[in-house]
Amino acid sequence: MRDEEKYTNTEEQLLYLQKLLDEEDTAALNELFNELDILAIARTLESFPAKTRDRLWEYIPEALLGEVLAEVDEDIRADYIEDLTASDVEQIVKGLDAQEVAEVLDVADEEIKTTVYASLDQEIRAQVENLYTYEEDMVGRYMDPETVNVKQGVSLEAVQRYIRIHHLLDDDSQQIMITDKDKRLLGTLTLIDLVKQPQESTVDEFMDDAPYTLNDQMKVSEAAALLRSKELPFVPVCNSDGLLVGQLNAADVLEITQDDADMTLKHMSGVSDEEEVFTPILRSAKSRGIWLGINLLTAFLAAFVIGQFEAVLDQIVALAILMPVVASMGGIAGSQTLTVVIRGLALGQIAGNNKQWLYNKELWVGMLNGLVWALVVGGISYLWFSDPLITLVITLAIFINMSLANMSGVLIPLVLKRLQIDPALSGAVILTTVTDVVGFLSFLGLATLIIL
Amino acid sequence: MRDEEKYTNTEEQLLYLQKLLDEEDTAALNELFNELDILAIARTLESFPAKTRDRLWEYIPEALLGEVLAEVDEDIRADYIEDLTASDVEQIVKGLDAQEVAEVLDVADEEIKTTVYASLDQEIRAQVENLYTYEEDMVGRYMDPETVNVKQGVSLEAVQRYIRIHHLLDDDSQQIMITDKDKRLLGTLTLIDLVKQPQESTVDEFMDDAPYTLNDQMKVSEAAALLRSKELPFVPVCNSDGLLVGQLNAADVLEITQDDADMTLKHMSGVSDEEEVFTPILRSAKSRGIWLGINLLTAFLAAFVIGQFEAVLDQIVALAILMPVVASMGGIAGSQTLTVVIRGLALGQIAGNNKQWLYNKELWVGMLNGLVWALVVGGISYLWFSDPLITLVITLAIFINMSLANMSGVLIPLVLKRLQIDPALSGAVILTTVTDVVGFLSFLGLATLIIL
Numbered sequence: 001m002r003d004e005e006k007y008t009n010t011e012e013q014l015l016y017l018q019k020l021l022d023e024e025d026t027a028a029l030n031e032l033f034n035e036l037d038i039l040a041i042a043r044t045l046e047s048f049p050a051k052t053r054d055r056l057w058e059y060i061p062e063a064l065l066g067e068v069l070a071e072v073d074e075d076i077r078a079d080y081i082e083d084l085t086a087s088d089v090e091q092i093v094k095g096l097d098a099q100e101v102a103e104v105l106d107v108a109d110e111e112i113k114t115t116v117y118a119s120l121d122q123e124i125r126a127q128v129e130n131l132y133t134y135e136e137d138m139v140g141r142y143m144d145p146e147t148v149n150v151k152q153g154v155s156l157e158a159v160q161r162y163i164r165i166h167h168l169l170d171d172d173s174q175q176i177m178i179t180d181k182d183k184r185l186l187g188t189l190t191l192i193d194l195v196k197q198p199q200e201s202t203v204d205e206f207m208d209d210a211p212y213t214l215n216d217q218m219k220v221s222e223a224a225a226l227l228r229s230k231e232l233p234f235v236p237v238c239n240s241d242g243l244l245v246g247q248l249n250a251a252d253v254l255e256i257t258q259d260d261a262d263m264t265l266k267h268m269s270g271v272s273d274e275e276e277v278f279t280p281i282l283r284s285a286k287s288r289g290i291w292l293g294i295n296l297l298t299a300f301l302a303a304f305v306i307g308q309f310e311a312v313l314d315q316i317v318a319l320a321i322l323m324p325v326v327a328s329m330g331g332i333a334g335s336q337t338l339t340v341v342i343r344g345l346a347l348g349q350i351a352g353n354n355k356q357w358l359y360n361k362e363l364w365v366g367m368l369n370g371l372v373w374a375l376v377v378g379g380i381s382y383l384w385f386s387d388p389l390i391t392l393v394i395t396l397a398i399f400i401n402m403s404l405a406n407m408s409g410v411l412i413p414l415v416l417k418r419l420q421i422d423p424a425l426s427g428a429v430i431l432t433t434v435t436d437v438v439g440f441l442s443f444l445g446l447a448t449l450i451i452l
Numbered sequence: 453m454r455d456e457e458k459y460t461n462t463e464e465q466l467l468y469l470q471k472l473l474d475e476e477d478t479a480a481l482n483e484l485f486n487e488l489d490i491l492a493i494a495r496t497l498e499s500f501p502a503k504t505r506d507r508l509w510e511y512i513p514e515a516l517l518g519e520v521l522a523e524v525d526e527d528i529r530a531d532y533i534e535d536l537t538a539s540d541v542e543q544i545v546k547g548l549d550a551q552e553v554a555e556v557l558d559v560a561d562e563e564i565k566t567t568v569y570a571s572l573d574q575e576i577r578a579q580v581e582n583l584y585t586y587e588e589d590m591v592g593r594y595m596d597p598e599t600v601n602v603k604q605g606v607s608l609e610a611v612q613r614y615i616r617i618h619h620l621l622d623d624d625s626q627q628i629m630i631t632d633k634d635k636r637l638l639g640t641l642t643l644i645d646l647v648k649q650p651q652e653s654t655v656d657e658f659m660d661d662a663p664y665t666l667n668d669q670m671k672v673s674e675a676a677a678l679l680r681s682k683e684l685p686f687v688p689v690c691n692s693d694g695l696l697v698g699q700l701n702a703a704d705v706l707e708i709t710q711d712d713a714d715m716t717l718k719h720m721s722g723v724s725d726e727e728e729v730f731t732p733i734l735r736s737a738k739s740r741g742i743w744l745g746i747n748l749l750t751a752f753l754a755a756f757v758i759g760q761f762e763a764v765l766d767q768i769v770a771l772a773i774l775m776p777v778v779a780s781m782g783g784i785a786g787s788q789t790l791t792v793v794i795r796g797l798a799l800g801q802i803a804g805n806n807k808q809w810l811y812n813k814e815l816w817v818g819m820l821n822g823l824v825w826a827l828v829v830g831g832i833s834y835l836w837f838s839d840p841l842i843t844l845v846i847t848l849a850i851f852i853n854m855s856l857a858n859m860s861g862v863l864i865p866l867v868l869k870r871l872q873i874d875p876a877l878s879g880a881v882i883l884t885t886v887t888d889v890v891g892f893l894s895f896l897g898l899a900t901l902i903i904l
Binding site for chain 1: 463466467470491492495499500501504612616619620621622623625642643644646647648649650651680682683685686702703705709710713714716717718720721722723729730732733734736740741744745747748751754758762771772773774776777779780781785787788790791792795796800802803804805806810813816820821824828829884888892
């Protein structure tokens with residue numbers, strides 16, 4: 001039985017760590033952190049509120065501090081760096097690679113940044129400088145610039161020897177790049193083929209001569225969609241001149257695609273990208289407040305619509321009772337459609353004729369479910385209020401709202417995408433506004449027409 | 453310029469394909485499918501409604517049919533298999549590996565299954581049989597059973613030679629397993645070290661002797677959480693006796709973690725796992741209908757609560773107008789909390805003391821935002837209706853509902869998890885019920901107490 005088995009489950013591991021911390025068992029904590037890898041330490045720190053986390057930092061072996069810092073959430077990194085001097089940071093970034101240095105310096109203030117930057121070794125500094133030429137949401141910021149490049153016509157045996165002599169291949173590298181003298185990418189060779197194929201054959205014989213590549217200026221969210229739909233665990237990155245500038249390996253791809261899936265989920269629920277479980281109270285309250293404010297506008301818009309029908313509401317109280325049912329059914333129907341369409345857009349499945357087909361489909365689904373549930377709601381309302389006119393009004397209103405909800409669920413994300421606005425970000429709010437307004441308008445409007 | 457560049461973007465590729473199909477350009481379609489890889493063909497088929505898809509099948513090269521069929525969505529596979537005879541299916545599964553055969557046979561009817569099963573070559577049949585010993589949601593079903601195993605003490609050079617002589621290493625394999633004679637896993641060696649390290653050294657010197665492993669009986673959703681939190685692009689799979697039975701490679705890991713992220717998103721919006729953009733109308737309507745029905749129950753529960761306050765509603769129509777604002781603000785606040793907590797649970801960040809901290813945090817965030825937005829809503833209501841009592845009632849109701857919404861956003865998923873129910877699946881519906889009921893109850897209840 002291996003030692004690790006006492007905490008193979010992340011939840012058990014957290015409990016064990018809390019126990020050690022409560023007992024202030026320094027020896028066991030040091031040992032634990034020495035056994036864990038960088039990622040596990042970072043995830044562990046992210047699993048504690050700021051106060052406990054500050055105590056945990058003390059037990060992390062100094063040699064690992066820089067890498068852990070580069071790996072944790074940006075907020076947590078910024079909190080930690082805040083209290084450090086320039087020479088502390090200089091110490092910490094020693095031995096880090098360019099990507100990690102850039103992550104750490106990103107959150108430091110300008111003064112520390114300049115001092116530490118000047119102290120960097122020349123090669124790393126050049127690489128960091130290069131990373132800073134990309135915007136934060138570009139593929140260039142995520143890529144590993146150190147690829148293993150070989151020329152055409154070289155034998156597999158020679159490539160293997162070359163790798164061993166020059167100590168190439170990082171922990172994460174996965175393919176060999178075949179380039180010409182200008183660093184133009186001619187093909188890629190997997191490590192599998194490098195090992196598996198006859199060693200006297202040349203790289204040309206087994207390379208993929210038309211590998212899928214990404215542009216270094218591409219937005220990470222677009223890259224995520226492509227990587228997801230193509231299930232590529234590795235991809236070379238080229239600049240717009242077609243020259244090889246880096247690679248995304250399996251870990252980068254996992255990170256990019258998962259961040260993207262998380263973001264969709266958060267955006268659809270009105271939570272900002274940065275918020276995590278242990279984001280401090282004030283920061284959480286503030287970032288969520290923005291969404292609550294936007295929602296308030298739409299809620300008052302709905303209230304305003306209701307307000308236009310005071311006369312009928314004043315006369316028939318049953319309308320006030322049934323009103324939320326109309327809005328709620330439309331809201332659910334619309335958000336079902338919205339989710340399916342947003343996923344389809346993310347996977348690049350919606351284009352050309354398909355849009356028309358999809359629109360028709362959702363209209364039919366909306367009308368079909370609208371009809372079924374309108375009749376059910378009508379039936380229940382009749383049993384409750386025994387009023388044929390109210391029954392007629394709510395039946396019609398549910399049908400109208402659910403049909404329109406589904407159409408909006410297709411149209412809103414498509415329009416937002418054309419306007420280059422993230423559909424996940426504002427789609428849900430706009431949709432709720434539509435289903436509330438249409439719901440109240442059709443229900444109370446029909447009531448005014450038919451009953452008053 | 454490479455040929456592929458005419459459709460590097462999935463959307464452009466779809467448009468190009470639609471054009472070829474409209475022109476019935478058989479030659480170009482054949483050529484296109486021959487150029488695309490299996491995955492791209494599968495994703496393309498999934499991007500069309502059933503009718504167009506049926507036309508596209510005709511143009512797929514026969515040799516690729518089996519692999520494409522194993523790769524596409526289960527629904528699409530079932531639709532295609534439905535019309536085939538046993539001997540068609542026999543033909544199609546020829547040359548597929550065990551995992552692919554299992555996927556195809558899964559959707560065939562019993563008769564075809566038995567006939568095709570009997571026709572399989574012995575080795576594949578044994579592997580398929582083994583896959584069928586796992587439930588559909590277990591890691592064992594997703595793993596690749598063919599690992600490359602070597603003994604301790606062997607030199608890297610010998611491992612490389614062994615691989616070449618026996619033509620080992622699939623396209624997807626990524627690590628070498630070091631096992632004892634019982635197939636107990638002693639360690640793993642990356643291809644990187646196999647290539648990079650001195651070839652005369654033994655596997656023992658560079659193997660990871662405590663690799664993270666998964667149990668073959670583990671649920672895929674739990675595995676997804678672990679793989680995500682540990683960012684493992686490769687993991688060996690062992691059975692409960694500790695013997696090596698397979699591996700999950702980068703592509704499997706991407707698939708598992710992404711399916712899980714997709715599922716969370718779909719569940720939270722009341723969309724079933726299987727629904728895709730191009731799921732046919734009736735199937736979509738039916739699967740969404742279930743969620744609409746559940747929502748209807750909660751909507752009528754809310755209506756019932758409102759119904760208890762007929763007296764006060766009958767007297768003050770402003771209450772009916774403002775009512776939805778209270779429910780809506782609580783709903784948004786609660787779903788923000790719910791999303792953050794569900795993600796935290798998925799990443800295994802919530803355990804022990806952390807739960808108490810998180811509960812307190814969310815209560816504070818709820819009260820803080822509750823206070824701020826209650827005052828804003830109160831102010832707007834006063835400007836609108838100039839009634840101090842209504843203003844008091846809505847201010848209190850918003851504060852109460854938002855505070856309770858945040859507490860429910862923590863408690864509901866934690867309770868569901870303890871009951872072993874997926875929090876993403878039912879959390880949103882239960883939460884909406886709570887925020888609606890609490891919202892209407894507090895608003896109309898306070899109105900009855902204070903105003904009547």
